[in-house]
Amino acid sequence: MKYFDGHNDVLLKLHLEENINPVHEFYNGNNFCQIDYPKIIKSNFSGGFFAIFVPDSKPDNDFFNRMNKDRYDFPLPNQISSKFAYESTMNMIDILKDIENSSKNEIKICKSGKELDYCIKNNKVGIILHIEGAECIDKDFNSLDTLYNLGLRSIGIVWSRNNIFASGVPFSFPSSPDRGAGLTKIGIELVKLCDERNILLDLSHINQKGFYDVANTSTKPLIATHSNAHFITKHSRNLTDDQLNAIKSSNGIVGINFATAFLRKDGKMLEECALTNITDHLEHLLKILGEDRVAIGSDFDGAIVPKEIKDLSGIINLENYLFNQGYSKKLIEKIFYKNWLNFLVQNLI
Numbered sequence: 001m002k003y004f005d006g007h008n009d010v011l012l013k014l015h016l017e018e019n020i021n022p023v024h025e026f027y028n029g030n031n032f033c034q035i036d037y038p039k040i041i042k043s044n045f046s047g048g049f050f051a052i053f054v055p056d057s058k059p060d061n062d063f064f065n066r067m068n069k070d071r072y073d074f075p076l077p078n079q080i081s082s083k084f085a086y087e088s089t090m091n092m093i094d095i096l097k098d099i100e101n102s103s104k105n106e107i108k109i110c111k112s113g114k115e116l117d118y119c120i121k122n123n124k125v126g127i128i129l130h131i132e133g134a135e136c137i138d139k140d141f142n143s144l145d146t147l148y149n150l151g152l153r154s155i156g157i158v159w160s161r162n163n164i165f166a167s168g169v170p171f172s173f174p175s176s177p178d179r180g181a182g183l184t185k186i187g188i189e190l191v192k193l194c195d196e197r198n199i200l201l202d203l204s205h206i207n208q209k210g211f212y213d214v215a216n217t218s219t220k221p222l223i224a225t226h227s228n229a230h231f232i233t234k235h236s237r238n239l240t241d242d243q244l245n246a247i248k249s250s251n252g253i254v255g256i257n258f259a260t261a262f263l264r265k266d267g268k269m270l271e272e273c274a275l276t277n278i279t280d281h282l283e284h285l286l287k288i289l290g291e292d293r294v295a296i297g298s299d300f301d302g303a304i305v306p307k308e309i310k311d312l313s314g315i316i317n318l319e320n321y322l323f324n325q326g327y328s329k330k331l332i333e334k335i336f337y338k339n340w341l342n343f344l345v346q347n348l349i
């Protein structure tokens with residue numbers, strides 16, 4: 001079955017790994033990325049949102065281990081400068097363009113839902129360029145159109161870190177997502193500029209006040225590319241039923257996240273995570289959002305995922321699991337790619 005994914009961080013992995021040629025690693029396959037070309041072929045991957053995320057100068061290698069306590073409440077990381085974010089973002093866009101250019105037309109950065117539809121129908125890989133945290137956009141928005149012209153079509157206003165536009169939701173368990181202030185004045189401005197350009201706004205890492213500020217400012221459907229149900233796992237990164245209802249009434253969409261800290265009921269980031277945790281979240285999302293508004297945003301290359309999935313090539317294990325649990329082929333197709341595709345054809349114009 002085809003599969004379209006709402007969120008991955010493979011570009012960051014390729015950007016951070018030292019002494020490698022990112023394009024060679026991507027095409028030859030490797031053991032440090034959950035997504036590469038051999039795994040794309042094996043899984044019948046149709047594409048997805050490819051995120052560009054800029055960590056502070058030193059990535060925190062112990063981060064996931066510290067999510068294995070019974071409770072945790074991490075302070076938000078330090079803010080980063082617009083200049084540093086812009087340079088790193090351009091580097092990751094270059095990696096993606098090099099991958100596209102070396103693909104013999106098999107991989108394409110799509111600037112509209114129509115282009116994505118063409119790619120998926122013709123068995124090509126369609127990529128939506130996404131930034132996770134808008135730090136690379138300066139306060140005068142000069143870089144917004146530069147990035148748009150390079151193919152940027154989706155923005156997470158914040159990652160779990162504050163910036164000049166909004167406040168991120170911390171990684172906390174157990175915790176409500178109601179943490180900190182809402183959008184700033186220029187954050188509201190950014191929402192309006194994105195609406196004008198049909199740039200999608202992803203709410204996965206924004207705190208609750210910011211979420212509702214976007215809901216009250218934007219005229220577009222609300223999107224959470226990689227978030228789960230707070231009703232099932234009381235993690236600050238998950239969406240409350242009120243938020244899910246707001247997404248539903250805006251005709252929005254949610255991609256279920258495989259990060260085990262957001263799936264497991266105890267909030268721990270461990271690879272031991274039975275697939276029934278995914279169906280628990282899935283059932284709750286389906287109950288509130290209906291069959292047409294639930295999709296997947298795996299967080300491959302940005303999280304620990306259930307060991308029965310492990311990487312992109314393991315998506316077939318989830319397909320088989322859902323089928324064995326009695327999900328119809330029609331519903332699995334919707335969750336695996338048709339809901340994202342329909343949503344993007346309608347909204348990415």
Ligand SMILES: [Zn+2]
Binds near residue numbers: 132204226302
């Ligand atoms: Zn994320």
